[in-house]
Amino acid sequence: MLQIENLEVCYGAISALQGISLTVGQGEIVTLIGANGAGKSTTLRAISGILKPKAGRILYNGEEIGGLAPHKIVERGISHVPEGRMVFPGLTVLENLRMGAFRFNDTARFSKDLDYVYLIFPRLKERESQLAGTLSGGEQQMLAIGRALTGDPKFLMLDEPSLGIAPLLTKTIFAKITEINQRLGIPILLVEQNANLALAISQHGHVLETGRIILSDTSLALRSNPKVRSAYLGG
Amino acid sequence: MSLSDFFQQIINGLSLGAFYALIALGYTMVYGVLRFINFAHGDVFMIGAYCGYYITDRVQAVFGGKLMWASALVVLLFAMAVCAILGVVIERLAYRPLRNRPKLAVLITAIGVSLFLEYGGQFFFGAIPRAFPELIPDLPVGGLGTLVITTNQVLVFGVTVALLVALNYIVKHTKMGLAMRAVSQNATAAQLMGVNIDTVISFTFALGSALAGAAGILFAVSYPSINPLMGILPGIKAFVAAVLGGIGHLPGAAVGGIILGIVETFVGASDYSTYRDAIAFAVLILILLFKPAGIFGKATVEKV
Numbered sequence: 001m002l003q004i005e006n007l008e009v010c011y012g013a014i015s016a017l018q019g020i021s022l023t024v025g026q027g028e029i030v031t032l033i034g035a036n037g038a039g040k041s042t043t044l045r046a047i048s049g050i051l052k053p054k055a056g057r058i059l060y061n062g063e064e065i066g067g068l069a070p071h072k073i074v075e076r077g078i079s080h081v082p083e084g085r086m087v088f089p090g091l092t093v094l095e096n097l098r099m100g101a102f103r104f105n106d107t108a109r110f111s112k113d114l115d116y117v118y119l120i121f122p123r124l125k126e127r128e129s130q131l132a133g134t135l136s137g138g139e140q141q142m143l144a145i146g147r148a149l150t151g152d153p154k155f156l157m158l159d160e161p162s163l164g165i166a167p168l169l170t171k172t173i174f175a176k177i178t179e180i181n182q183r184l185g186i187p188i189l190l191v192e193q194n195a196n197l198a199l200a201i202s203q204h205g206h207v208l209e210t211g212r213i214i215l216s217d218t219s220l221a222l223r224s225n226p227k228v229r230s231a232y233l234g235g
Numbered sequence: 236m237s238l239s240d241f242f243q244q245i246i247n248g249l250s251l252g253a254f255y256a257l258i259a260l261g262y263t264m265v266y267g268v269l270r271f272i273n274f275a276h277g278d279v280f281m282i283g284a285y286c287g288y289y290i291t292d293r294v295q296a297v298f299g300g301k302l303m304w305a306s307a308l309v310v311l312l313f314a315m316a317v318c319a320i321l322g323v324v325i326e327r328l329a330y331r332p333l334r335n336r337p338k339l340a341v342l343i344t345a346i347g348v349s350l351f352l353e354y355g356g357q358f359f360f361g362a363i364p365r366a367f368p369e370l371i372p373d374l375p376v377g378g379l380g381t382l383v384i385t386t387n388q389v390l391v392f393g394v395t396v397a398l399l400v401a402l403n404y405i406v407k408h409t410k411m412g413l414a415m416r417a418v419s420q421n422a423t424a425a426q427l428m429g430v431n432i433d434t435v436i437s438f439t440f441a442l443g444s445a446l447a448g449a450a451g452i453l454f455a456v457s458y459p460s461i462n463p464l465m466g467i468l469p470g471i472k473a474f475v476a477a478v479l480g481g482i483g484h485l486p487g488a489a490v491g492g493i494i495l496g497i498v499e500t501f502v503g504a505s506d507y508s509t510y511r512d513a514i515a516f517a518v519l520i521l522i523l524l525f526k527p528a529g530i531f532g533k534a535t536v537e538k539v
Contacts, residue, residue, distance in 0.1 A: 074429030
């Protein structure tokens with residue numbers, strides 16, 4: 001489905017990704033773990049077109065998408081829930097969800113997708129006409145994910161969905177992520193600093209360190225890997 | 236000052252404020268999506284007035300000198316269309332290549348574009364002031380005692396209100412308007428939703444410049460002597476109005492324009508009329524001392 005080959009990305013003179021390769025298959029959840037600044041978010045930003053790759057290829061269903069404008073990538077059904085949620089604070093919840101469906105002109109389709117989002121996150125329906133800026137962190141995360149779903153994604157990228165959210169709510173959100181993956185069959189590329197959670201719901205994992213993938217394995221194997229345990233799983 | 240004088244000044248102030256409001260909306264919309272002040276905006280207003288100067292006779296000839304309101308409307312729409320295209324071209328040629336450069340570079344370019352339009356205007360239109368043709372015979376249409384409302388004032392208010400209603404509809408209820416608001420709140424997130432940011436920016440320039448073009452026609456109708464430097468002072472004052480209302484805030488720009496127009500008119504009618512611009516700016520300084528983000532602006536801390 002998604003295939004990255006020797007991807008390099010720079011911020012000016014600073015190299016952020018030094019040639020990484022990975023694949024995400026149909027229906028899979030793949031996770032990237034690693035410390036701050038390892039290049040996890042950079043990888044997602046390069047896939048969604050916010051950053052331009054310096055070298056390497058990004059293939060989506062066999063088509064090269066590296067370097068396309070972000071809206072061209074969204075048109076192909078790739079949806080990126082960015083770090084820090086980035087909901088539109090001055091728009092209502094409903095308007096935010098409408099923005100998620102920006103690539104469609106079909107209102108019947110929107111109301112169907114909206115029903116589905118409200119089914120997964122009933123809280124959003126209650127807050128429909130409220131400004132997104134007034135929501136709690138957890139609700140904003142639900143909105144950010146819901147907003148990606150109204151765009152009917154074929155491939156979903158989630159960046160730090162647990163960041164700044166109460167532990168109990170994090171569990172709920174991760175349960176929803178699994179539900180979305182299983183019920184809709186959407187493959188997910190997940191970046192998460194809570195490696196325990198990420199490895200628990202994913203099939204494959206990659207460990208990034210200063211712009212390189214130093215370890216790739218099944219999530220099950222990574223959880224019992226002593227190196228991963230000491231560095232990322234707290235012993 | 237008698238009561239009817241007072242209301243007369245209110246009417247004059249509202250009409251001056253209407254020009255400022257229309258121009259200020261363009262400043263504030265562009266600031267919203269690009270976070271930069273388009274200093275060439277006042278000169279787009281001047282181009283709007285010249286569109287009217289060159290086309291009015293022809294349009295009135297087509298209508299056979301009848302249907303003055305209809306021909307006025309055609310002139311207005313023509314000026315708005317020309318200015319919309321001009322705004323889009325300016326952004327495309329001068330600002331877009333500098334999109335990812337330091338903001339200062341774009342700001343200086345905007346000043347350059349402004350000078351280019353002013354002195355290009357002197358070259359093509361001539362530096363001497365021109366008499367703006369009469370769009371509609373300026374007759375009193377109604378009044379109360381010594382209070383008089385003229386055709387031109389009706390035109391100014393009618394067109395301004397219609398444009399504000401249309402703008403509000405576009406921004407609040409259309410897909411492009413939603414995209415504009417989204418881009419102004421978080422451009423990266425808007426891109427991730429599939430918004431083509433270049434389209435939204437072009438659209439914003441077209442919209443703002445069309446309003447400035449309309450203001451140019453209305454201004455020339457009210458003060459029928461036009462020259463290529465006529466955009467400078469109204470441009471700066473409209474910028475002040477936009478800051479006064481809270482830059483980036485649409486109703487704020489309109490309200491800021493009206494306040495500035497009324498203050499200026501009342502000072503102009505008083506014994507201190509020589510100081511009317513100084514007092515207008517003093518009001519700005521006072522408001523900003525107490526409300527640094529403007530009347531409607533929220534105090535925000537720039538994120539690093």
